[in-house]
Amino acid sequence: MIKNGATFLFNTKVVDFNIKNNKIISLLLKKVNINNSEIEEMKSDFVILAIGHSSRDTFEKLYTKNFVIKPKNFSVGVRIEHLQSWINEAQYGKNPNLKLPPAEYKLAYHSNTGRSCYTFCMCPGGVVIASSSEKNTIVTNGMSNFSRNNINSNSAVLVNVTPEDFNSDSPLGGMYFQKNLEEKAFSLGGNNYNAPVQRFEDFIKNQKSEFIGLVKPSYLPNITLSNLNEILPDFISDTLKEGILYFGQKLKNFSHPDSILTGLETRSSSPIQILRNEQLFSNIQGVYPCGEGAGYAGGIMSAAVDGIKCAISILETI
Numbered sequence: 001m002i003k004n005g006a007t008f009l010f011n012t013k014v015v016d017f018n019i020k021n022n023k024i025i026s027l028l029l030k031k032v033n034i035n036n037s038e039i040e041e042m043k044s045d046f047v048i049l050a051i052g053h054s055s056r057d058t059f060e061k062l063y064t065k066n067f068v069i070k071p072k073n074f075s076v077g078v079r080i081e082h083l084q085s086w087i088n089e090a091q092y093g094k095n096p097n098l099k100l101p102p103a104e105y106k107l108a109y110h111s112n113t114g115r116s117c118y119t120f121c122m123c124p125g126g127v128v129i130a131s132s133s134e135k136n137t138i139v140t141n142g143m144s145n146f147s148r149n150n151i152n153s154n155s156a157v158l159v160n161v162t163p164e165d166f167n168s169d170s171p172l173g174g175m176y177f178q179k180n181l182e183e184k185a186f187s188l189g190g191n192n193y194n195a196p197v198q199r200f201e202d203f204i205k206n207q208k209s210e211f212i213g214l215v216k217p218s219y220l221p222n223i224t225l226s227n228l229n230e231i232l233p234d235f236i237s238d239t240l241k242e243g244i245l246y247f248g249q250k251l252k253n254f255s256h257p258d259s260i261l262t263g264l265e266t267r268s269s270s271p272i273q274i275l276r277n278e279q280l281f282s283n284i285q286g287v288y289p290c291g292e293g294a295g296y297a298g299g300i301m302s303a304a305v306d307g308i309k310c311a312i313s314i315l316e317t318i
Ligand SMILES: Cc1cc2nc3c(=O)[nH]c(=O)nc-3n(C[C@H](O)[C@H](O)[C@H](O)COP(=O)(O)OP(=O)(O)OC[C@H]3O[C@@H](n4cnc5c(N)ncnc54)[C@H](O)[C@@H]3O)c2cc1C
Pocket: 012, 013, 014, 015, 050, 051, 052, 053, 055, 058, 129, 131, 141, 142, 143, 290, 291, 292, 293, 297, 298, 299, 300, 301, 303, 304
C-alpha cells in the first residue's frame, strides 16, 4: 500500500468531521501521543469510516453531526471456562486412538421466553482476555495461541439483547447499556481491574463463590470471587442458566459445578448501525460506514471483505 502511495498516520485520531451541504469536506485530526497537540485538517472527498465497535466518543460525535444511526441487536453474557481435557473427552471419547487437535464446540439454545443463548468465539486451549477500552470498565474476550495448548478452553456464552431492553430513545442507547454493565463489572471486581468470577454451581444458586474448584480462571491481571447475578439483568442470567444446563446435556461437563464464569462479555458486535445506501455511503455524501463498528460485519474476515466492498464502490464512483 505504501509503495502505491498510501500513508499511515499512527497515534492520530479523527476528532471531528467538516461537512458542508451534506457532503464531507475534511477530517480534523489530533495526535494522541502529544499533549495539547494542534488540530490538523485533512481534506478528502471520500472517507471510509471503519472505526470498530468500541469507538464510543466517535459514535457520539457522528450522532451530533447528524449521521443517521440506528440501534441494533447484539448479545451480552459471560466467558465460560472448562478444562480442555473435558471438552476433548466429550467430543472424542476417552483415549481416542487418533492424534486429534484440541476439540471445539458450537452450541445454541432457544428459551420459551423468546431469548436465545449461544456460544461464540470458542477458544480451544486458550485464555480469557481483558478487553476494556475505557477506564473503570471490565470487558472480557478470549483467544488461543497458535499451539492451543493451555489447560483450559473458553467461549463466550451470550444472550441476545434488543433495543427494547435499552430503556432509551437515543440511537446510542445500546452503547450506554453496554457501558453501564461494564462499569458494574468493574465495581463488582473490586474497582481494581480484577474481573468478577463465579463457579457455575454458585451462579445457579445465586450465591457468591467462596472457592475455585477444578477449573482455575485464566483472566489477568486477576479475578475477584463474586456473584454475577448481582450485575446481570434477570433475563440474561436466567437465560444463561437455562442455556448452560441445556448445553451440559449435549456436551458432558459443560455445566460442571466448577466451570468458571468470568464477566462480562458485552462487545460481541456493534450496538449501532450507521446507515448507508446501495452505493455504501451514508446520508453524508462521501462517507462510507464500514466494518464491524458501522454494523456491517462480525469478525476479522467479514470486516476485511466489507473494506474491499467500500473500496470497490469508491473506485466505481471516481
Ligand atoms: C481478544 C479478541 C480476540 C478476537 N478474536 C477473533 C477471532 O479469532 N476471529 C475473528 O473473526 N474475530 C475476532 N475478534 C474480533 C475482531 O477483532 C473484530 O471483529 C475486527 O477487528 C473488526 O474489524 P474492524 O476493522 O471493523 O474494526 P477494528 O479492528 O476494531 O478497527 C477499528 C480501528 O479504528 C480505530 N479508530 C476508532 N476510532 C477512531 C478515530 N476516531 N480516529 C482514528 N482511528 C480510530 C481503532 O483504534 C481501530 O484501530 C477478536 C477480538 C478481540 C478483542
